[in-house]
Amino acid sequence: MSVVSHELRTPLTSIKGALRLLGSGAMGDFDAQAKSVLDIAERNTETLLLIVNDILDLEKIRAGKMRLEKSDVDLVSFLNDVVEMNTGYGAEFQVDFDFSTRLDTAMARLAPERMMQVFANLLSNAAKYSPTNDTVRVGLEDDGEYWQVSVTDRGPGIPESARETVFESFGQVQNTDGKTRKGTGLGMAIARKIVLAHGGEIDFESEPGHGTTFYVRLRKPHLEADLGQGDTETASYPMLPSKDL
Amino acid sequence: MAELKRILHVDDDEDIRVIANMALEMVGNLEVLQCGSGREATEKAADFAPDLFLLDYMMPEMDGEQTLRALRNLPGLQYVPVIFMTARVQADIADGLRREGALEVITKPFDPMELANQIREVWSSRPVVQLRQAV
Numbered sequence: 085m086s087v088v089s090h091e092l093r094t095p096l097t098s099i100k101g102a103l104r105l106l107g108s109g110a111m112g113d114f115d116a117q118a119k120s121v122l123d124i125a126e127r128n129t130e131t132l133l134l135i136v137n138d139i140l141d142l143e144k145i146r147a148g149k150m151r152l153e154k155s156d157v158d159l160v161s162f163l164n165d166v167v168e169m170n171t172g173y174g175a176e177f178q179v180d181f182d183f184s185t186r187l188d189t190a191m192a193r194l195a196p197e198r199m200m201q202v203f204a205n206l207l208s209n210a211a212k213y214s215p216t217n218d219t220v221r222v223g224l225e226d227d228g229e230y231w232q233v234s235v236t237d238r239g240p241g242i243p244e245s246a247r248e249t250v251f252e253s254f255g256q257v258q259n260t261d262g263k264t265r266k267g268t269g270l271g272m273a274i275a276r277k278i279v280l281a282h283g284g285e286i287d288f289e290s291e292p293g294h295g296t297t298f299y300v301r302l303r304k305p306h307l308e309a310d311l312g313q314g315d316t317e318t319a320s321y322p323m324l325p326s327k328d329l
Numbered sequence: 330m331a332e333l334k335r336i337l338h339v340d341d342d343e344d345i346r347v348i349a350n351m352a353l354e355m356v357g358n359l360e361v362l363q364c365g366s367g368r369e370a371t372e373k374a375a376d377f378a379p380d381l382f383l384l385d386y387m388m389p390e391m392d393g394e395q396t397l398r399a400l401r402n403l404p405g406l407q408y409v410p411v412i413f414m415t416a417r418v419q420a421d422i423a424d425g426l427r428r429e430g431a432l433e434v435i436t437k438p439f440d441p442m443e444l445a446n447q448i449r450e451v452w453s454s455r456p457v458v459q460l461r462q463a464v
Contacts, residue, residue: 093416094342097438101348108442110356133438151421 092136100129138270145277152195159190166203178216185224190231192302198278205271206235206298213239230301241292251276333452335360337379339370341388348441357445367391371399386415
């Protein structure tokens with residue numbers, strides 16, 4: 085699967101590049117109808133590329149090749165960055181992100197880029213399912229051995245019957261409003277595997293018709309001495325059953 | 330610091346060469362020589378006298394690293410900086426190439442409207458080796 089995905093990236097480079105050159109106007113202008121067709125092709129190429137990248141990520145985890153370059157991170161400033169970096173995406177759906185916490189600092193040891201991927205996924209899903217002009221709330225709490233991050237939307241909610249499939253590959257669920265939203269169908273599977281590879285937990289609570297809260301729980305460093313230890317780990321847990329790919 | 334003008338681009342995929350050529354010449358206003366293989370590049374590079382090598386990492390026969398070694402053995406080209414392009418996104422490969430002196434490793438797909446800017450930024454921030462002339 086990994087080889088196939090790499091092979092797909094080469095023709096995708098040409099397709100995406102060609103469409104970008106045409107769409108940018110660098111090769112002349114198109115009328116509105118032609119431009120709208122180009123936009124469709126560009127958007128769908130982007131979606132295909134995201135799927136290929138997601139498959140590569142899943143395969144890396146399965147093969148034990150995803151590196152977790154961990155560092156000491158203050159979750160308070162990290163989540164402020166998460167919200168800031170995803171503001172543009174939320175704006176596409178006319179949804180704001182709001183992060184608030186009573187904590188001043190919350191030190192954790194994590195791979196920032198990978199954990200950013202996890203929260204970008206949760207925030208983008210929350211934005212997609214939120215009513216327009218609504219706010220997605222991001223919270224951070226001290227929960228004993230863990231820091232608990234929450235991402236809450238007031239979307240249609242996830243039916244209990246879909247609980248088992250939310251974190252599966254291509255496990256997009258039909259929400260209680262009967263609609264599915266665009267996505268690669270792999271993001272939540274990747275998010276779960278990244279969180280588990282950090283020794284954390286991910287879960288959700290949902291009330292049909294009222295919204296959903298996803299929780300990510302990250303273990304606190306047990307001792308001060310834990311901070312600064314172990315710069316790089318390779319994520320191989322949990323192994324994916326072959327059916328996932 | 331010398332301005333970047335001439336790029337030797339080597340990629341075995343003809344379609345990508347077309348896109349890259351437009352990105353670098355038409356959008357970026359750079360002078361570009363393109364070759365489809367490391368062998369072709371070693372035959373033509375010395376006459377072109379590039380400021381920079383832009384090499385695909387995965388190529389049949391001679392891969393990007395082998396091509397770089399062959400190019401650097403040519404007279405006058407031993408200090409030409411290199412940027413690799415790759416569809417492979419393994420961080421350890423990119424790290425290894427940077428350790429060996431690559432200015433940058435650009436992941437495909439690249440944005441043709443931004444490629445020349447990206448390369449110019451890397452070029453302008455590169456460490457310049459002062460070569461002391463023998464007296």
